[in-house]
Amino acid sequence: MSPTTARLRPDERRAQILEAARRVLLADPHRELTVELVAAAAGVSPALLFHYFGSKKKFQYAVIEEAAAEVMLRTAPDPSLPPDEQLRAGIRAFVRAVLEAPQLYRATLLRSAAGDPEIRALHSQLRQVFSQWVIGAVAQRGIEVTPVVELACHGWQGYVEQTLLTWIDDPTVPPDALEHLCAQSLDAILSTTQPLDDVPNE
Numbered sequence: 001m002s003p004t005t006a007r008l009r010p011d012e013r014r015a016q017i018l019e020a021a022r023r024v025l026l027a028d029p030h031r032e033l034t035v036e037l038v039a040a041a042a043g044v045s046p047a048l049l050f051h052y053f054g055s056k057k058k059f060q061y062a063v064i065e066e067a068a069a070e071v072m073l074r075t076a077p078d079p080s081l082p083p084d085e086q087l088r089a090g091i092r093a094f095v096r097a098v099l100e101a102p103q104l105y106r107a108t109l110l111r112s113a114a115g116d117p118e119i120r121a122l123h124s125q126l127r128q129v130f131s132q133w134v135i136g137a138v139a140q141r142g143i144e145v146t147p148v149v150e151l152a153c154h155g156w157q158g159y160v161e162q163t164l165l166t167w168i169d170d171p172t173v174p175p176d177a178l179e180h181l182c183a184q185s186l187d188a189i190l191s192t193t194q195p196l197d198d199v200p201n202e
Contacts, residue, residue, distance in 0.1 A: 011184035014052050014062070017042045021063045025101040032103055033158065035059060061118050064108050073099045077133060090133065097173055102168040109165055117176045131157055140148045148193045156189045164181070 008016065013094035020042035024033060031037075035056055039046045074097055075090045098105045112123040136151050139145045160182050165179055 010052060013044075013048075017044065017052060017059075018062060018066050019047055022066075025066050025104060029100055029102055030062065032061075033063065055136050060107070061122075062066070064104065064119065065122060066109060067097075067104055068100060068108075068122055070128065072129050075130060075133065077137060083137060087134070087137040087141070087186070088183050091160075091186070092179050094130065094160075095175075095179045098164050099178075100163075106165060106168050127157060143190065146193070149190065151195050152189050153186075159185060159189070 017038060021033060021038045026043050035046050035049055036066065039049045047060060050202050074093045077086045078089060082088060083144060108119060108123060111119040131154055135145055135150060136156070140151065143149060144154060163182060167173070
């Protein structure tokens with residue numbers, strides 16, 4: 001009996017289907033993830049997929065939730081690296097994770113913006129975790145985390161999201177240039193948070 005047809009516990013079958021979704025995303029990151037594609041990759045019928053997830057919307061949420069958990073794991077600070085490199089490595093890891101499943105990331109942002117309550121809550125959680133990590137890394141660099149600096153870090157994340165969304169729709173620069181832009185833009189934005197007395201007169 002093959003692994004796909006063997007009788008599995010519900011949690012095992014769900015995990016198998018989510019792993020199939022991951023394979024589909026990695027095989028063709030720019031293709032829309034459909035129930036039919038994932039069911040075929042998992043060796044199950046679309047009806048069985050609906051049986052385990054309840055609906056297309058719940059299935060899509062489960063895929064997004066799984067991807068969000070992986071992003072948070074991959075962007076977690078590496079304490080073995082110097083603060084500056086921790087920050088750059090985390091930002092690069094975030095961009096690379098997005099580029100592995102750009103259409104999924106795009107759907108997440110658009111559904112959050114459209115008011116989908118579950119996706120919006122998940123998106124807010126992901127942003128909060130990532131923002132706190134970035135703010136912590138900035139503090140380790142010796143920068144005083146004032147309210148202005150915190151605001152700048154949150155604003156930078158919005159800038160990165162829009163930059164990635166624009167690139168997904170129109171990839172006019174190579175991925176390594178996109179990574180560099182996202183990483184360097186934080187320093188550029190932080191440079192605007194210096195006290196007004198320190199800003200040179202024009």
